[in-house]
Amino acid sequence: MNDPLDDNDQEITDSASESEVPSVSGEEQPEAGEQPARPRGQESAAQLESLFAEAVSSGELPQIPTGPGEDQSLAVNLANAPLNDLRWLLLAPEQEQLAEIKRGLDDPGELAQRISGVLPEALILRSGQDDRLVAALAPTIEATFKETVEADPQYLVDLISPVMAPSIRKAIVESIRGMFDSFNRALETSLSWRGIRWRLESLRTGRPFAEIVMMHNLVYQVEQVFLIHKETGLLLQHLESEAAVAKDADMVSSMLTAIQDFVRDSFSIDAGEALETMQVGEFGVWVEQGSAAVLAAAIRGNPPQTLRTTLREELDLIHLEHRKQLTSFDGDTAHFETVRPNLQRCLASQFTPEKRKTSPVTILALLAIIACFGYGGWLYLQHQLRWTRFYDLLRAEPGYVLTSVDEAGGKVFLEGFRDPLAGDLSPLLNDTGIDPDRIVEHWLPYYALHPKFILHRARHRLNPPDTVQLTFDKGVLRAGGSAPHRWIAAADQIAGLIPGVELWDRRGLADSDHEQLPDVIAAIEQTVLLFEVKLTDLVPGQETVLAELTQHMRSLLELSQNLDLDVSVAVTGHTDDTGSERTNYPLSRQRADQIATMLRAQGLQWLNFVAAGAGAEQPVSSPSPELARAYNRSVTFAVSVSSRNQMGGSPQ
Amino acid sequence: MIQKKICMVGSFAVGKTSLVQRFVSSIFSDKYLTTVGVKIDKKTVKVDGTDVNLLLWDIEGASEAQLIRMTYMRGASGYLLVADGTRRDTLAMAQDLQKQCLQTLGPLPFTLLVNKCDLKERWEVTAADLDQLHSQGWPVLETSAKAGNGVEQAFLTLAASMVKK
Numbered sequence: 125m126n127d128p129l130d131d132n133d134q135e136i137t138d139s140a141s142e143s144e145v146p147s148v149s150g151e152e153q154p155e156a157g158e159q160p161a162r163p164r165g166q167e168s169a170a171q172l173e174s175l176f177a178e179a180v181s182s183g184e185l186p187q188i189p190t191g192p193g194e195d196q197s198l199a200v201n202l203a204n205a206p207l208n209d210l211r212w213l214l215l216a217p218e219q220e221q222l223a224e225i226k227r228g229l230d231d232p233g234e235l236a237q238r239i240s241g242v243l244p245e246a247l248i249l250r251s252g253q254d255d256r257l258v259a260a261l262a263p264t265i266e267a268t269f270k271e272t273v274e275a276d277p278q279y280l281v282d283l284i285s286p287v288m289a290p291s292i293r294k295a296i297v298e299s300i301r302g303m304f305d306s307f308n309r310a311l312e313t314s315l316s317w318r319g320i321r322w323r324l325e326s327l328r329t330g331r332p333f334a335e336i337v338m339m340h341n342l343v344y345q346v347e348q349v350f351l352i353h354k355e356t357g358l359l360l361q362h363l364e365s366e367a368a369v370a371k372d373a374d375m376v377s378s379m380l381t382a383i384q385d386f387v388r389d390s391f392s393i394d395a396g397e398a399l400e401t402m403q404v405g406e407f408g409v410w411v412e413q414g415s416a417a418v419l420a421a422a423i424r425g426n427p428p429q430t431l432r433t434t435l436r437e438e439l440d441l442i443h444l445e446h447r448k449q450l451t452s453f454d455g456d457t458a459h460f461e462t463v464r465p466n467l468q469r470c471l472a473s474q475f476t477p478e479k480r481k482t483s484p485v486t487i488l489a490l491l492a493i494i495a496c497f498g499y500g501g502w503l504y505l506q507h508q509l510r511w512t513r514f515y516d517l518l519r520a521e522p523g524y525v526l527t528s529v530d531e532a533g534g535k536v537f538l539e540g541f542r543d544p545l546a547g548d549l550s551p552l553l554n555d556t557g558i559d560p561d562r563i564v565e566h567w568l569p570y571y572a573l574h575p576k577f578i579l580h581r582a583r584h585r586l587n588p589p590d591t592v593q594l595t596f597d598k599g600v601l602r603a604g605g606s607a608p609h610r611w612i613a614a615a616d617q618i619a620g621l622i623p624g625v626e627l628w629d630r631r632g633l634a635d636s637d638h639e640q641l642p643d644v645i646a647a648i649e650q651t652v653l654l655f656e657v658k659l660t661d662l663v664p665g666q667e668t669v670l671a672e673l674t675q676h677m678r679s680l681l682e683l684s685q686n687l688d689l690d691v692s693v694a695v696t697g698h699t700d701d702t703g704s705e706r707t708n709y710p711l712s713r714q715r716a717d718q719i720a721t722m723l724r725a726q727g728l729q730w731l732n733f734v735a736a737g738a739g740a741e742q743p744v745s746s747p748s749p750e751l752a753r754a755y756n757r758s759v760t761f762a763v764s765v766s767s768r769n770q771m772g773g774s775p776q
Numbered sequence: 777m778i779q780k781k782i783c784m785v786g787s788f789a790v791g792k793t794s795l796v797q798r799f800v801s802s803i804f805s806d807k808y809l810t811t812v813g814v815k816i817d818k819k820t821v822k823v824d825g826t827d828v829n830l831l832l833w834d835i836e837g838a839s840e841a842q843l844i845r846m847t848y849m850r851g852a853s854g855y856l857l858v859a860d861g862t863r864r865d866t867l868a869m870a871q872d873l874q875k876q877c878l879q880t881l882g883p884l885p886f887t888l889l890v891n892k893c894d895l896k897e898r899w900e901v902t903a904a905d906l907d908q909l910h911s912q913g914w915p916v917l918e919t920s921a922k923a924g925n926g927v928e929q930a931f932l933t934l935a936a937s938m939v940k941k
Binding site: 353354355356357358359371372374375376377378379382383385386388389455456457458 | 777778779780781801802803804808812813814816817818828829831833845847848850851852853938
């Protein structure tokens with residue numbers, strides 16, 4: 125604000141004498157808006173000047189010109205009237221002009237009028253010199269702006285909405301389009317083979333199908349990025365990925381621009397709009413438009429919408445940082461080396477490489493799975509074979525009739541018939557290796573007619589002694605060996621009744637009791653008990669003979685009972701041929717009685733001992749003639765047997 | 777690297793494309809001319825020891841019914857006007873195009889190439905015609921697509937005038 129005034133003042137001092145208005149021309153002059161205090165000298169000078177002017181015009185005073193620069197102060201020179209007159213005469217028009225200017229300066233209205241004329245030029249001039257003008261104005265403008273917005277926000281909205289609305293609209297449209305793209309892709313792929321594969325993948329991984337679709341769809345690579353000068357179509361900078369096969373980027377850049385122009389021209393598109401996407405199969409070019417430059421990305425695959433945001437942001441950054449170079453572009457692309465990092469960020473890619481190479485872990489896992497399956501299969505086969513074998517054995521097992529097999533709850537229910545004599549299944553289970561706990565048996569009893577079982581049953585029922593051999597063949601139960609008479613009699617009763625036995629043949633079976641009887645009788649009858657001469661005492665050493673005799677007697681008793689025989693044992697006493705017949709008889713009788721009594725006392729009374737004395741009349745044969753007498757001082761035995769019913773009577 | 781966009785305009789069949797074919801590198805086929813209406817070629821020349829990449833926009837031939845798509849001219853630093861010496865109307869068309877360019881793009885360096893100088897005996901364009909243009913300040917070169925006369929020079933002079941500009 126100061127400077128324009130200074131300039132004005134300068135003009136004033138140039139056109140008038142410096143000495144006349146010294147206070148106005150100084151650098152220390154106060155602010156323009158303030159009313160400067162008028163110096164006294166000046167005021168009186170103005171009054172005097174007007175007096176002079178009146179006097180001169182009325183002819184009272186001659187007009188005397190005054191030499192410029194001569195006087196230092198008007199007041200000092202007032203006394204010098206002629207000089208003043210002269211001055212007046214010479215400088216009247218300038219004086220008037222000066223007065224006029226001073227009036228202008230003093231009147232705020234006029235001053236404002238004057239300043240307004242040069243204010244814009246002054247502002248331009250000053251803002252070109254330094255930033256002080258900005259610093260001075262900024263607070264006021266900010267405050268004004270704030271107040272305006274607070275007073276009526278709608279005003280600001282109205283102001284910026286025409287500018288912002290298209291951008292906002294565009295952003296919304298793009299995001300909705302991105303959403304529809306994804307949705308469409310999901311729909312397209314849901315029914316295809318690929319879709320089915322992805323569904324399987326979704327099932328396998330447990331991730332939502334939409335996520336799988338997105339994952340596969342998002343595989344892309346930005347192969348090339350072009351920064352193109354919008355006006356000329358010239359390539360400012362270009363980056364390509366390693367995998368890209370790039371043709372001459374300069375020409376491609378120009379052609380891209382040409383195609384943009386072509387589309388815009390051909391389809392009457394609004395000036396603000398432009399071709400944003402070119403798509404051929406999985407290859408596409410995304411174009412982002414800036415005010416001075418265009419960013420084009422050649423993309424293979426399906427990029428996400430966020431890539432567009434990246435392109436947009438980088439393009440905006442480039443514009444921000446290189447505005448000057450872009451607007452004043454003269455064909456020299458060297459200025460744009462610095463945008464390479466921006467383009468590098470656009471050269472994005474996302475890979476989900478298909479796992480063509482199977483990793484060793486996968487191979488191992490596969491092998492493990494195969495091994496597991498193989499082992500499982502082998503186990504299953506073994507299992508099946510075991511059960512098959514078990515059933516085969518069970519069917520072949522005598523005494524079992526398997527009628528049904530059921531499996532439920534991991535258990536196997538066996539039903540059928542079982543001979544009570546059949547063994548349990550544990551040998552079979554052991555043999556086949558089947559867990560007994562898995563088996564639940566339900567058997568109804570029955571008689572198995574298998575020869576083995578008939579024989580078994582026969583043994584069970586007949587309980588033969590070890591000396592008996594039983595065989596069964598074609599309905600005939602045969603007995604061999606020997607058996608006590610009583611057993612044979614019992615067997616005769618039972619054998620024919622045993623199920624499966626049609627005929628009982630014991631022709632090969634000897635009656636052991638019958639066979640023993642003669643031997644026992646012979647042993648008894650050969651026994652000679654020797655007595656002392658004339659006495660009823662046994663000769664010393666005969667106790668053992670007596671003991672043996674007693675044993676034989678017991679056997680005889682047993683056999684007779686077994687064979688149902690009535691037995692009678694004649695006990696005959698003897699004497700030697702010395703002595704008289706009268707004494708010999710009684711002696712022989714006494715000897716017989718004594719032995720008979722003794723034997724009866726041994727519990728053998730059932731043998732019907734009949735004691736008799738024969739004296740010397742029934743001589744006993746001796747091993748040698750010398751022993752004849754000794755052998756006749758003895759007791760001998762004779763056994764007679766008869767079947768009970770023949771004997772009729774009861775033992776003595 | 778200095779890059780400049782230049783355009784090549786002219787009537788149909790004046791031999792624009794074949795004129796430069798031997799002197800430029802191209803990755804696009806001539807089909808672009810009839811489909812998109814423009815085909816991009818590249819020519820690198822040396823001006824004062826500096827390589828200058830000229831991106832040559834070969835613009836579809838103009839006809840009486842329609843001049844060229846001026847959109848394609850946007851941002852050009854210079855242009856080549858091509859006329860056919862054997863067809864006088866093509867020179868008139870070149871003049872029309874020059875007017876159109878001047879109107880749309882402002883004053884830019886350009887060069888008039890009068891083609892088919894190998895068929896000079898059949899020329900309808902007279903030396904007087906060319907002299908008149910020359911006197912208006914038009915740089916005029918006689919060229920031959922067959923022999924390749926003047927083409928390299930045309931690129932060089934145009935590039936030089938653009939860089940100096």
